Amino acid sequence: MPGASTGRGTAKRGRDGYRLGVAGITAGLGVFLLVRLHALPPHEDEALAFFVSQAPLGEVLRIVLGERGGAPLHYLFAYLAGHVDPGLTSLRLLSVGFAVASMPVVAALVARLTDRRTALVATLVTAVSWTTLYHGIYARMYSLFLFTSVLSLLLLLRALERSTRGRWAAWAAGTLALLATQPYGALVLAAEIGYVAVLRVRRPLPLRAPLIALAAVVVLAGPLWRTYALLASRFEVGLGERGSELGSPLDVVEYLWDVFGDFTAGWLWVAVPAALVAALGLVVLARMRPEAAILTGSIVAVPALALVAAGSGAGVSLETRHLIFLLPFAAMALAVGLLRLAAPAGRAAVLVAAGGLGLVLAAQVAWGIERTPWLYTGEPAARSEARAEAAEWLVATGRADDVLFGYEPTYLDAWEHGAPYGEIFVPRADAELALEALEDAGEPLGHGVWVLDASDYVDQGRARLTIAPASPGDDFEARAFGPFLVVRTREPTRTMEEFLEATARVQELGLLLAIGDAERNLFTAQEALAKLRSG
Numbered sequence: 001m002p003g004a005s006t007g008r009g010t011a012k013r014g015r016d017g018y019r020l021g022v023a024g025i026t027a028g029l030g031v032f033l034l035v036r037l038h039a040l041p042p043h044e045d046e047a048l049a050f051f052v053s054q055a056p057l058g059e060v061l062r063i064v065l066g067e068r069g070g071a072p073l074h075y076l077f078a079y080l081a082g083h084v085d086p087g088l089t090s091l092r093l094l095s096v097g098f099a100v101a102s103m104p105v106v107a108a109l110v111a112r113l114t115d116r117r118t119a120l121v122a123t124l125v126t127a128v129s130w131t132t133l134y135h136g137i138y139a140r141m142y143s144l145f146l147f148t149s150v151l152s153l154l155l156l157l158r159a160l161e162r163s164t165r166g167r168w169a170a171w172a173a174g175t176l177a178l179l180a181t182q183p184y185g186a187l188v189l190a191a192e193i194g195y196v197a198v199l200r201v202r203r204p205l206p207l208r209a210p211l212i213a214l215a216a217v218v219v220l221a222g223p224l225w226r227t228y229a230l231l232a233s234r235f236e237v238g239l240g241e242r243g244s245e246l247g248s249p250l251d252v253v254e255y256l257w258d259v260f261g262d263f264t265a266g267w268l269w270v271a272v273p274a275a276l277v278a279a280l281g282l283v284v285l286a287r288m289r290p291e292a293a294i295l296t297g298s299i300v301a302v303p304a305l306a307l308v309a310a311g312s313g314a315g316v317s318l319e320t321r322h323l324i325f326l327l328p329f330a331a332m333a334l335a336v337g338l339l340r341l342a343a344p345a346g347r348a349a350v351l352v353a354a355g356g357l358g359l360v361l362a363a364q365v366a367w368g369i370e371r372t373p374w375l376y377t378g379e380p381a382a383r384s385e386a387r388a389e390a391a392e393w394l395v396a397t398g399r400a401d402d403v404l405f406g407y408e409p410t411y412l413d414a415w416e417h418g419a420p421y422g423e424i425f426v427p428r429a430d431a432e433l434a435l436e437a438l439e440d441a442g443e444p445l446g447h448g449v450w451v452l453d454a455s456d457y458v459d460q461g462r463a464r465l466t467i468a469p470a471s472p473g474d475d476f477e478a479r480a481f482g483p484f485l486v487v488r489t490r491e492p493t494r495t496m497e498e499f500l501e502a503t504a505r506v507q508e509l510g511l512l513l514a515i516g517d518a519e520r521n522l523f524t525a526q527e528a529l530a531k532l533r534s535g
Contacts, residue, residue, distance in 0.1 A: 168209045
């Protein structure tokens, strides 16, 4: 029949348009990330991931699972990437790959929860968000975390749609990958359990297959529970760069508000209207697609309640990246709200929705420039040149037995130019790990090396690009390169106590020079000295 044929043709055009739209967004994100791959200078966390992943695989797993606690799947990928092409580029390409791969999965998840038009808008909002762009380059596990969390949720919806062994096995595999990516993957799993529990109350739902799959996940993730407990005991759930401590429910609300601001734009005059539009979207979802609203509520409420519970004990420090799995849901709520506001415009609804979306995207780009200007403009030439000069000096003076304090990005620059580093690193934020690293190195120790960086990488808008050419004393050799002061002992430090005493002197100088991490580093050295001297 002509009517049926026309209907099929319209549906096909809709599917084709959706696929082309998703492909275009995915390709656009990929091009941007590749073009800006080295716009940001190396970060300390990237240097840590690189140097740890350079060890033999067994040693990498021992460090990650048994010492530091962390993200074994990320380090496994980093290890494999390092064997293909060792260096920061290969690590950052991993982040690019998973950020790009996340976009079709986000689109599929939102389309399943709502419709294709909403999915396109939500995917575009997700792709342009500063959170996606920054972590799409940053060589840590957070774009992988976005990918595995959204994949787990998508596989859950598929398994609930048709409960077969194969689909539940796929969900279990995806969820194990999620848990092996980041400790906060456990929050996603808890939210999924809460969602299924609410569905079970609303309608008949066979539980045998889901419970078997869940039991398999819990048992097979046994080693991960142990390593994440280790991480929690060391860092009191997690250390973030901004150090936001959650001591009350109000603190949790403020943290979630900051997260939403990083997803969209953190200025109050932008975030408030965006939040109102997203709230409208949630109301529409609750009326038209209640199960989508239930999943959204669960994925937000479970982490919030967990953070309230954790915040009642030891200090909890978190960043936006730890809740990156909320980004597609915030984008979905915003997309539904925008489309609902545009609906009364009738034939002009598409233009109205496009205008509103354009404002959102422009605000996201502006916020990204505010948050991390170097991502868009590149590292200042003066700092880049200073990094290269500092690396050259480290190459010229470096020895294989040097004892390097912290995982300074300058060490990575020097390694890429031929410095013989990669063996003896002393963690700067944990006294016990610092002592373990020194014990593993064995006495006598080599020359101590430290880098004081006056440029504020977190707040690039106020970064200092020079540092005073000072020295902790006559037994140190110090060179200033732009914002970097590279310090090296003139003679080997020989003993653990000698190295820690030298570290304390360097960090005291760092305090005088207003180096951001000097106080924490000084505390680490003093605590390690106290533990060493007490036996």
